[in-house]
Amino acid sequence: MDKKTASYLAEPEEVNLCVLLYSGGLDTSCMLKWIQEEYNCEMITLTLDVGQQKDFKKIEEKALNLGVKKHYTIDAKEEFAKNFVFPALKANALYQKVYPLSASLSRPLIAMKGVEIAEKHNADAIAHGCTGKGNDQVRFVNTILSMAPTMKIIAPVVEWNMSRDAEIEYAKKHGIPVPVDIDSPYSIDENLWGRSIESGILEHPEKECPEDAFAWTTAPEKAPNTPEYLTISFEKGEPVAINDEKMSPAQLIMKLNKIGGKHGVGRLDHMEDRIVGLKSREVYETPAAAILITAHQDLEKFVCTRHENLFKELMDTQFAYLVYAGLWLEPLREDIQAFIEKVNEKVTGKVFIKLYKGSATVVGRISENAIYDYNLATYSVDSTFNQKASFGFIELWGLQSKIAHLLKKRKST
Ligand code: ARG
Numbered sequence: 001m002d003k004k005t006a007s008y009l010a011e012p013e014e015v016n017l018c019v020l021l022y023s024g025g026l027d028t029s030c031m032l033k034w035i036q037e038e039y040n041c042e043m044i045t046l047t048l049d050v051g052q053q054k055d056f057k058k059i060e061e062k063a064l065n066l067g068v069k070k071h072y073t074i075d076a077k078e079e080f081a082k083n084f085v086f087p088a089l090k091a092n093a094l095y096q097k098v099y100p101l102s103a104s105l106s107r108p109l110i111a112m113k114g115v116e117i118a119e120k121h122n123a124d125a126i127a128h129g130c131t132g133k134g135n136d137q138v139r140f141v142n143t144i145l146s147m148a149p150t151m152k153i154i155a156p157v158v159e160w161n162m163s164r165d166a167e168i169e170y171a172k173k174h175g176i177p178v179p180v181d182i183d184s185p186y187s188i189d190e191n192l193w194g195r196s197i198e199s200g201i202l203e204h205p206e207k208e209c210p211e212d213a214f215a216w217t218t219a220p221e222k223a224p225n226t227p228e229y230l231t232i233s234f235e236k237g238e239p240v241a242i243n244d245e246k247m248s249p250a251q252l253i254m255k256l257n258k259i260g261g262k263h264g265v266g267r268l269d270h271m272e273d274r275i276v277g278l279k280s281r282e283v284y285e286t287p288a289a290a291i292l293i294t295a296h297q298d299l300e301k302f303v304c305t306r307h308e309n310l311f312k313e314l315m316d317t318q319f320a321y322l323v324y325a326g327l328w329l330e331p332l333r334e335d336i337q338a339f340i341e342k343v344n345e346k347v348t349g350k351v352f353i354k355l356y357k358g359s360a361t362v363v364g365r366i367s368e369n370a371i372y373d374y375n376l377a378t379y380s381v382d383s384t385f386n387q388k389a390s391f392g393f394i395e396l397w398g399l400q401s402k403i404a405h406l407l408k409k410r411k412s413t
Contacts, residue, residue, distance in 0.1 A: 010152035016042065034160065080192065126152075205271060223358065230291070260360060291353060303370055319333065352364035
């Protein structure tokens with residue numbers, strides 16, 4: 001093995017017990033064996049249910065068959081939705097204006113649970129299955145070390161440099177079941193806030209993403225010919241009901257993924273700037289996020305002043321950036337979130353959404369906190385708005401700009 005390049009990386013003699021953040025896929029299954037061999041240590045596996053559609057019983061069986069001392073499956077769907085996704089929703093959080101941060105938001109939670117279990121069992125190290133080219137390693141390691149500064153990290157995929165074929169070979173040799181969909185050319189990450197699709201043909205950004213990459217959404221052109229209308233109710237910035245039916249945070253999000261997916265809502269394809277410097281083409285399916293962020297943003301604009309709206313955009317962008325950048329535990333994220341929570345205290349009301357062939361459009365909104373005032377805004381003659389006041393307003397509003405422009409003209413002649 002190479003010499004350590006960072007002090008947090010584990011040496012074999014330092015590890016007696018290691019907690020592996022285990023997805024149940026081929027990478028982390030090979031890792032489970034590989035660490036036992038290379039580090040000669042005992043293993044605990046942890047799989048977090050954050051809304052990915054997986055058979056968690058099967059994952060547990062697999063881990064136990066591969067010789068773990070103990071396996072944990074934690075259902076964290078509601079915690080994820082309430083404490084990670086909802087704050088991001090209140091921030092209308094979109095990295096580079098498009099990506100709702102599905103994978104980015106789950107990593108700190110998975111890492112925190114990993115630390116909890118590692119500390120409970122006195123483990124010396126936590127292992128993850130991220131590559132050295134992605135953002136997830138940064139999110140995991142930064143969160144783990146912020147929580148437990150002396151914890152050692154094992155990152156086998158970065159170290160072992162195995163090709164896909166070598167991995168399959170390794171799996172067969174060690175009795176690790178090779179998944180039936182191993183021929184899938186894509187690398188997938190899923191949770192209730194979205195599904196990310198990477199690699200294969202997608203590494204050629206000029207080529208359209210093939211239909212077989214999508215699993216949650218119907219192609220917009222094949223979506224129903226009749227639009228569907230939804231009412232989303234918000235309380236203090238959080239969605240609480242669909243069509244007046246109350247639901248828990250995770251339930252509500254998962255339901256919107258189904259409805260939105262049917263109408264082809266939430267497909268994204270963009271060039272992403274990764275934390276590690278790479279530019280990469282990323283494809284996502286995020287129906288619930290597309291609907292909820294659109295609805296929330298509209299209601300927020302309805303109940304906030306223009307000064308709040310303008311300033312909040314800056315905070316929202318910064319919040320999304322910090323989350324993307326793996327800095328969930330950075331105090332600035334909490335500071336900004338406090339501001340965002342404050343603004344959201346008045347974001348209560350209903351938004352009416354129309355779903356149709358790939359789009360989720362706001363078609364109406366209602367709130368007791370609206371700054372909108374019909375009597376002021378109406379073009380009918382009995383409006384209470386004093387139109388004559390606008391004469392003086394215009395004069396003062398443009399004063400400096402007018403002088404500056406006249407000066408420029410004078411100087412150029
Ligand atoms: N590019 C996205 C992000 O950095 C998605 C990452 C998905 N992770 C994965 N292991 N496939 O948040």
